[in-house]
Amino acid sequence: MRQNVEFRTEDGTVLRGWWYAGEGPGPRPGIVMAHGFSATKEMYLDDFAELFHEAGFDVLVYDNRNLGESDGPVPGEIDPWQQVRDYRDAITWFSGQEGVDAGRIGIWGSSYSGAHVLVVAAIDRRVRCVVSQVPLVTGLQNARRLVRSDFWEGLRAGFDADRRARLAGEAPAMIPVAFEHAPDEPAALPTQDTHDFFFGPIRDRAKTWRNEVTLRSVELFTEYEPHAYLARISPTPLLMVVATGDVLTPCDLAVSAYEQALEPKRLLLLDGGHFDAYVDEAFEISGAAQRQWFTDHLMAARPV
Numbered sequence: 341m342r343q344n345v346e347f348r349t350e351d352g353t354v355l356r357g358w359w360y361a362g363e364g365p366g367p368r369p370g371i372v373m374a375h376g377f378s379a380t381k382e383m384y385l386d387d388f389a390e391l392f393h394e395a396g397f398d399v400l401v402y403d404n405r406n407l408g409e410s411d412g413p414v415p416g417e418i419d420p421w422q423q424v425r426d427y428r429d430a431i432t433w434f435s436g437q438e439g440v441d442a443g444r445i446g447i448w449g450s451s452y453s454g455a456h457v458l459v460v461a462a463i464d465r466r467v468r469c470v471v472s473q474v475p476l477v478t479g480l481q482n483a484r485r486l487v488r489s490d491f492w493e494g495l496r497a498g499f500d501a502d503r504r505a506r507l508a509g510e511a512p513a514m515i516p517v518a519f520e521h522a523p524d525e526p527a528a529l530p531t532q533d534t535h536d537f538f539f540g541p542i543r544d545r546a547k548t549w550r551n552e553v554t555l556r557s558v559e560l561f562t563e564y565e566p567h568a569y570l571a572r573i574s575p576t577p578l579l580m581v582v583a584t585g586d587v588l589t590p591c592d593l594a595v596s597a598y599e600q601a602l603e604p605k606r607l608l609l610l611d612g613g614h615f616d617a618y619v620d621e622a623f624e625i626s627g628a629a630q631r632q633w634f635t636d637h638l639m640a641a642r643p644v
Contacts, residue, residue, distance in 0.1 A: 342359070342361075343359050345358065347429070348429075350429055355405060359398070359434075360389050361439065362439065366440065367439060367442075368396065369446065370445050370446070371397050372400045374430070376449075378418065380409075380548050381409075382546040384619065392630075398439065400430060406418065416512075416550065416552050418553055418561075424456050427456055428460060431464065431467070448630070451476065451588070454474060457471070458472050458567075458570060462573045465576075469576065470573065473581040473626070474581060474617050475566070475580065476589045477567040482590070483561060499555065499556075502555045502556060512556055514554055518539065531614075570601040573602070574602035574603060577633070578601055580607050581617065589614060606633065608629050
């Protein structure tokens with residue numbers, strides 16, 4: 341059912357992941373999936389992929405470059421625009437595989453990749469359907485929610501110092517993704533639920549995850565504004581899944597951005613926080629809705 345695969349991006353970087361191949365005669369509709377900020381595919385993406393595969397989809401799940409099992413030209417570097425380009429390269433590779441219908445490709449993303457699929461769906465018309473779960477919609481406003489106001493000037497100074505050091509030939513500065521012991525430790529995602537998720541039972545599944553990214557990744561986060569692309573997604577069908585108690589990618593920012601999208605679209609609100617969307621009752625509710633969304637828009641007759 342699932343096989344390990346690898347493919348090269350346009351710049352030659354090898355990305356690795358899983359292909360859940362569908363059964364029966366093709367061509368079959370396909371879904372391309374990747375995870376969020378620093379996360380790896382073992383962090384519950386297999387649960388979503390299996391759900392979609394059971395409905396008849398071919399599913400490609402891959403680790404972002406510099407993370408997990410994929411190659412890392414700059415280990416720990418998370419460049420949102422590079423990840424957008426990699427999504428498009430993944431679509432190109434997957435669309436060319438035997439049994440996959442290039443005319444019926446959907447994309448799925450969550451958290452940081454939930455932002456990327458909004459951008460990709462807006463600019464790449466090969467995408468026929470998109471699901472964006474607990475997405476980042478505005479880097480700057482989101483960062484200002486996460487970083488105390490009296491720390492902001494120091495953070496900006498750190499970005500500038502890191503840029504000078506890199507220009508002088510030094511290695512990029514690094515920062516933990518999540519605090520390990522106390523909330524006042526420096527971290528890219530300084531919330532309690534981020535700590536609880538990454539240092540919880542998921543570590544038994546996600547052996548390749550590292551609690552470290554480049555400081556430049558945080559700077560790029562603050563400059564990333566995917567909400568600007570929402571109005572351009574139409575007529576591609578958009579399902580946005582938002583957690584009402586989300587403190588990492590806050591609910592009010594996501595819902596406000598959703599209003600910019602044109603039809604066809606649907607907003608699904610889930611109880612709980614950011615990481616609750618991957619498990620238990622929230623997963624049961626959301627997973628079924630996501631599968632139905634892809635089924636409604638990709639399982640029909642091939643678009644003309």
